[in-house]
Amino acid sequence: MARDLRLAWRHPDEIILTLAFFALVASLFPLGIGAEPQLLARIGPGVIWVGALLAAFLALPGIFAADFIDGSLEQMTLSPHPPLGWAAGKIAAHWIISGLPLTLMSPLIGLQYGLTGDTLLVEALSLALGTPILSLLGGACAALALGARGGGMLLALLALPLFVPVLIFGAGAAEAQATGLAPTPHLSLLAAALIAALVGVPAAVVAAVRISVD
Amino acid sequence: MYWSSWDAFWAMGGHAFFVWMSFGALFLALAVELVLLRVRRIRALGDIEEERELEAEN
């Protein structure tokens, strides 16, 4: 696990790519829809969440691909190391190159969209709670799709429907804050979903990897 | 029988479009599925026949 995290840190170019992608996606919306301040403040939380979701999705194939090709995935399922910790390490590495930088950068994008103080904070908080869920669910899907025909499109069909509830509650939290409602119900639901995913998904990832190297 | 005439039945109180689009879609979908099931079965049997013939040739 520690090795995966070190590797993720040692290649900051991936993090920079994620951030550039995020900033580009976020700038497409004002250019495409129009730049009236009221409109931007209205769509801001959702745009940031959609950008985060797409960035997390695009980083999914990288979680296992290299290990799958060079055979170390197979070794891993045979090794005495606890595979749960190994799966958690892979997913944590994915979160470090996708979810974490996006969470830290979101206030900057939020400012561009004219979001104000508390909303920025709630948006970052919802991303901090929600993006790990995306990494977990997406990791399970990436493991299931290893070696499958259909590549990215198949992965999209598997992962995006599972991302939908996270998107709804994540964007809902910041939107509630922006319209003067309490964001706590959304945030508590996200936190509960995160705990459930932390408990359940690593086992599913290990099972999926076992299926794929069978 | 609730309806006074068949015309009234088909008109569905002015909502004919919505009611018959719903029922029509269901029956169309079921018809398509039944045809596809038939096609799949014929194809599966054809593949087996092909394999038998190949084996007979060898």
Added chain:
Amino acid sequence: MNWFYFSSPSTFYGLAGRLAPWFFALAAVTAVWGLYLGLLVAPTDAQQGEVYRVIFIHVPTAWMSMFLYFVMACYCGLTLVFNTRLSAMMARAIAPTGALFTAVALWTGSFWGKPTWGTYWVWDARLTSELVLLFLYFGFIALSNAFEDPRRGDRAAALLAIIGVVNLPIIYFSVQWWNTLHQGSSVSFKGTSMHVTMLTGMLVMSFSAWFYAAGAALVRVRSIILERERRAQWVRELKEG
């Protein structure tokens, strides 16, 4: 009775062939009865007028969309735990019919929504989660066919189906958990807010949908068995037709 007798594809092939016509016949009889009750006998709805009659296909298809996913997930559980071949084939056989009922439930719902809510579609919890269910069915079908080795497709898709089960309670309880445009259930164990004929018609139509789904799944599983066991001796010895 030996329950494992029919878990072999070759014996189940014959059983499914004998059962399927009966299921289709029952589906046809109950459909005629249910449509007669729903379209011809049942009185009009005081608030919605005649358009409420969509309920006789909307509710049964929506129930079946969730029920079929649940049955499919149970077969998937068997696949992963006992590594049985037939259970994976049954899951594959159920998925297309489940997707069809999900699509019909969404379609009829939107044609019911337009005259009653004024819109074909709203992004509320019930509709969104039902749409997610449709994509779960599509994902299951795509993943099960995405590998050279069908056994890998079986197991990968089985795991996906089991992960997707969390969506079922979300669909079912969405009308209670969130304030939505979609009305709550009008049928409950304590009693119902519906006219007796309406309720009977809806239940008869639900049985019809169940019989149809069972018949379709059995016919499809027979084709799947033939495709998968093409080289087995017992398939070679099958009579033509």
